[in-house]
Amino acid sequence: MEKALRLDKLLADTGRWSRKxxxxxxxxGRLTVDGAVLRQPELRVDPTAALAVDGEPICWSRYVxxxxxxxxxxxxxxxxxxxxxxxxxxxEALRRPGLSPVGRLDKDTTGLLLLTDDGALNHxxxxxxxxxxxxxxxxxxxxxxxxxxxxxxxxxxxxxGTACLSAxxxxxxxxxxxxxxxxxxFHQVKRMLACRGLPVQSLQRVSMGPLVLDETLPEGAxxxxxxxxxxxLVACTER
Numbered sequence: 001m002e003k004a005l006r007l008d009k010l011l012a013d014t015g016r017w018s019r020k021x022x023x024x025x026x027x028x029g030r031l032t033v034d035g036a037v038l039r040q041p042e043l044r045v046d047p048t049a050a051l052a053v054d055g056e057p058i059c060w061s062r063y064v065x066x067x068x069x070x071x072x073x074x075x076x077x078x079x080x081x082x083x084x085x086x087x088x089x090x091x092e093a094l095r096r097p098g099l100s101p102v103g104r105l106d107k108d109t110t111g112l113l114l115l116t117d118d119g120a121l122n123h124x125x126x127x128x129x130x131x132x133x134x135x136x137x138x139x140x141x142x143x144x145x146x147x148x149x150x151x152x153x154x155x156x157x158x159x160x161g162t163a164c165l166s167a168x169x170x171x172x173x174x175x176x177x178x179x180x181x182x183x184x185x186f187h188q189v190k191r192m193l194a195c196r197g198l199p200v201q202s203l204q205r206v207s208m209g210p211l212v213l214d215e216t217l218p219e220g221a222x223x224x225x226x227x228x229x230x231x232x233l234v235a236c237t238e239r
Contacts, residue, residue, distance in 0.1 A: 007031065008041035010051065010060050016093050030054050063118035064096050065230050067214060068222040070113040072202075076104040086113060089220050102126065102208075103134075103184050111136075111205035112213040114233075115222070124237035125209065131165075131182040132236060135207040136189050137172075138179060142198045144171030151196070152179075158191050167192065175201075209236040 011022035098117035152169035168180035210232035
C-alpha cells in the first residue's frame with residue numbers, strides 16, 4: 001500500500017493544480033474520495049483511493065513517465081532563456097516538479113525522448129554499467145560499407161582521440177543506416193559517421209532499451225507511458 005498523503009499534495013502532484021489551487025478546490029467541496037466529499041486539505045488518504053474533481057476521475061502515481069516525439073529545433077533542457085525546450089512542449093496537465101529528460105538529444109535530432117521525475121530510474125538508464133541500447137536512424141551522405149560496420153563493432157576512435165565503445169551499424173541502402181549505441185557522448189552518432197566519411201543529414205532516435213517510439217505520436221507531442229512500458233524500463237536496469 002502506498003504511504004498516505006495529504007489531499008492537497010495528491011492533487012498538486014498530478015500537475016494540474018498548484019498546491020494553493022488544490023487547497024481552494026478541496027475547501028469548495030469539489031473533491032471526492034471514494035465517493036465522499038472531503039473539505040480538509042491536510043487530511044491524509046491512501047493515494048490509490050478513487051479521487052475525483054467535479055466528478056472527473058483523477059489518477060495519481062508516485063512518478064510520471066512521459067514519451068515525447070521530440071521535434072527538431074527544440075533544446076533537450078529543463079529551461080533556457082533564448083530557445084524553446086522540451087519541457088515547454090509538455091502539456092500543463094502532465095507537468096510535475098522535478099520532471100526532466102533522460103539523457104539528451106541534439107537540438108536538430110528528432111524522435112524518442114523519455115521524461116520523468118523518477119531520479120533513480122533516470123540515473124539507472126544512463127549508467128554505463130547497464131549499457132542500455134539507444135537506436136537511431138540516420139539519413140547520411142553516402143552508403144555504409146562492411147568496413148564501416150566492422151570498425152563500429154570493434155570500437156571506433158574519433159579524430160580528437162575519443163574512444164567509443166563497440167556499436168552496431170547497419171546499412172539500410174544508399175543514404176540510410178541504423179546505429180545502436182550503449183553510451184551517449186556529445187554528438188556521438190554524427191561524429192562517428194562523419195569519421196567514416198558519412199556525414200549525417202538528419203537523425204532520429206527510435207528506441208531506448210525496450211521503449212520504442214510510438215509511431216502514432218505526432219512530433220512535439222507527449223503521452224504517459226503505459227504500465228507495461230514502465231515495467232519493461234525498470235526491468236532493463238535490473239539486469
